[in-house]
Amino acid sequence: xxxxxxxxxxxxxxxxxxxxxxxxxxxxxxxxxxxxxxxxxxxxxxxxxxxxxxxxxxxxxxxxxxxxxxxxxxxxxxxxxxxxxxxxxxxxxxxxxxxxxxxxxxxxxxxxxxxxxxxxxxxxxxxxxxxxxxxxxxxxxxxxxxxxxxxxxxxxxxxxxxxxxxxxxxxxxxxxxxxxxxxxxxxxxxxxxxxxxxxxxxxxxxxxxxxxxxxxxxxxxxxxxxxxxxxxxxxxxxxxxxxxxxxxxxxxxxxxxxxxxxxxxxxxxxxxxxxxxxxxxxxxxxxxxxxxxxxxxxxxxxxxxxxxxxxxxxxxxxxxxxxxxxxxxxxxxxxxxxxxxxxx
Amino acid sequence: xxxxxxxxxxxxxxxxxxxxxxxxxxxxxxxxxxxxxxxxxxxxxxxxxxxxxxxxxxxxxxxxxxxxxxxxxxxxxxxxxxxxxxxxxxxxxxxxxxxxxxxxxxxxxxxxxxxxxxxxxxxxxxxxxxxxxxxxxxxxxxxxxxxxxxxxxxxxxxxxxxxxxxxxxxxxxxxxxxxxxxxxxxxxxxxxxxxxxxxxxxxxxxxxxxxxxxxxxxxxxxxxxxxxxxxxx
Numbered sequence: 001x002x003x004x005x006x007x008x009x010x011x012x013x014x015x016x017x018x019x020x021x022x023x024x025x026x027x028x029x030x031x032x033x034x035x036x037x038x039x040x041x042x043x044x045x046x047x048x049x050x051x052x053x054x055x056x057x058x059x060x061x062x063x064x065x066x067x068x069x070x071x072x073x074x075x076x077x078x079x080x081x082x083x084x085x086x087x088x089x090x091x092x093x094x095x096x097x098x099x100x101x102x103x104x105x106x107x108x109x110x111x112x113x114x115x116x117x118x119x120x121x122x123x124x125x126x127x128x129x130x131x132x133x134x135x136x137x138x139x140x141x142x143x144x145x146x147x148x149x150x151x152x153x154x155x156x157x158x159x160x161x162x163x164x165x166x167x168x169x170x171x172x173x174x175x176x177x178x179x180x181x182x183x184x185x186x187x188x189x190x191x192x193x194x195x196x197x198x199x200x201x202x203x204x205x206x207x208x209x210x211x212x213x214x215x216x217x218x219x220x221x222x223x224x225x226x227x228x229x230x231x232x233x234x235x236x237x238x239x240x241x242x243x244x245x246x247x248x249x250x251x252x253x254x255x256x257x258x259x260x261x262x263x264x265x266x267x268x269x270x271x272x273x274x275x276x277x278x279x280x281x282x283x284x285x286x287x288x289x290x291x292x293x294x295x296x297x298x299x300x301x302x303x304x305x306x307x308x309x310x311x312x313x314x315x316x317x318x319x320x321x322x323x324x325x326x327x328x329x330x331x332x333x334x335x336x337x338x339x340x341x342x343x344x
Numbered sequence: 345x346x347x348x349x350x351x352x353x354x355x356x357x358x359x360x361x362x363x364x365x366x367x368x369x370x371x372x373x374x375x376x377x378x379x380x381x382x383x384x385x386x387x388x389x390x391x392x393x394x395x396x397x398x399x400x401x402x403x404x405x406x407x408x409x410x411x412x413x414x415x416x417x418x419x420x421x422x423x424x425x426x427x428x429x430x431x432x433x434x435x436x437x438x439x440x441x442x443x444x445x446x447x448x449x450x451x452x453x454x455x456x457x458x459x460x461x462x463x464x465x466x467x468x469x470x471x472x473x474x475x476x477x478x479x480x481x482x483x484x485x486x487x488x489x490x491x492x493x494x495x496x497x498x499x500x501x502x503x504x505x506x507x508x509x510x511x512x513x514x515x516x517x518x519x520x521x522x523x524x525x526x527x528x529x530x531x532x533x534x535x536x537x538x539x540x541x542x543x544x545x546x547x548x549x550x551x552x553x554x555x556x557x558x559x560x561x562x563x564x565x566x567x568x569x570x571x572x573x574x575x576x577x
Contacts, residue, residue: 250404
């Protein structure tokens, strides 16, 4: 079939509204006859995307530079192209917003996938990177995101701090999982443990992570409530002072008014504080003590810090107890054992 | 009815260090007692020993004698080997999983608190009693009470002798503990209202048992969260 027959068929198809067939036939025409102005004119309206239509206009103008109508049409297409570019930039904002809606709907995986596509399209979007950092479980991804943000905006101190923090977690990734757990984000912690288990390979490290995975999965299956560490610290701080108060009461013959011993009661705040320190050392959660006393930026306490706090706690708990025992021994010095007939 | 064993496994720890330590301490003190108290020691020296190491409500109220020390020493001493054996057996049966839910150190503190609470209630009820008391049963009743709160559906292999043939079914922990609580109440009330003395610290048992409510101050965070979530601790 020659180009004229093809052109006739293409025109018939275009007039009868069969645009796709027409477009294919016009493309066949220009393949046989690349200088067919009429075919190119039709293609400038039928092709998609916009860039191809502009190319078709340029072909028409190269064949016939005097075609003013096409020149005007080409200018209009160029303006449209510019506008589309601006629209694309603001479109990314909309897409990022859409990602947020996904997150709100609990569709984290979809959100993350969509976000990755957005970042492929435009990797200079700070909000998108921020969102990526917050959604991604992988510590390496977070570090990558924060580094990208700092390349976009190097003055962002908060991001700089976060980058520093996550670089530390790169060295101790289990700490981050523990922090998620502490905040009650079991899913996030579980996901991180799984990522870490995959990275750990075989060996004791894997065993340790695997135990955590099993523990968290059990907790999820059992629907175990999250208890805030502060509440646990408070709860665990009460037992020892209670024991001490009962001891002092017995020492004072259950009558602190008749047999007052203020030196023993002074021990109560000491035991309370010691018990609090023991609870803080035992709970292994973030606490101001770690930050202020030990300069631990994540406020979770190193092993050494915890041992120090626990030893101080025991010291404060045991000192009043030793005083109590001393009081008993002093009393024993003057104790006259009653005669057996005293028993009725 | 005699509890033989707790058939459920541990969840958090693999070995009940503190329970074993307490059993060892109690046993050691009982075994070492003849060194201090030889058979020919004489009545007076034995009495003197009791006044120093056993818990005597009348001395406590009068703030005479060893005071709080006697509460601790009496908690680790027993009248005889049978007394020791039954107490330590019960500590093994009920203590293992309570320790598992608390952790070793917190379990020890709870155990001592239960023992002190037992002495406190004994002193309140029998404030005029010159009879020295001894034994770990107050603390062990505290452990049993804690077991009842934490594992009411747990199964205890229990020796039951209803006729000549003994049986050892797995009975719900709740029933076993409530049985032991039940057999304390009537003698305890008799002591309270008629002043009768059975030579057994029934009020100490009850004091220890009621102190079990404090177990929530000692549970490890995971166990506490499970308890609040209505899932097995």
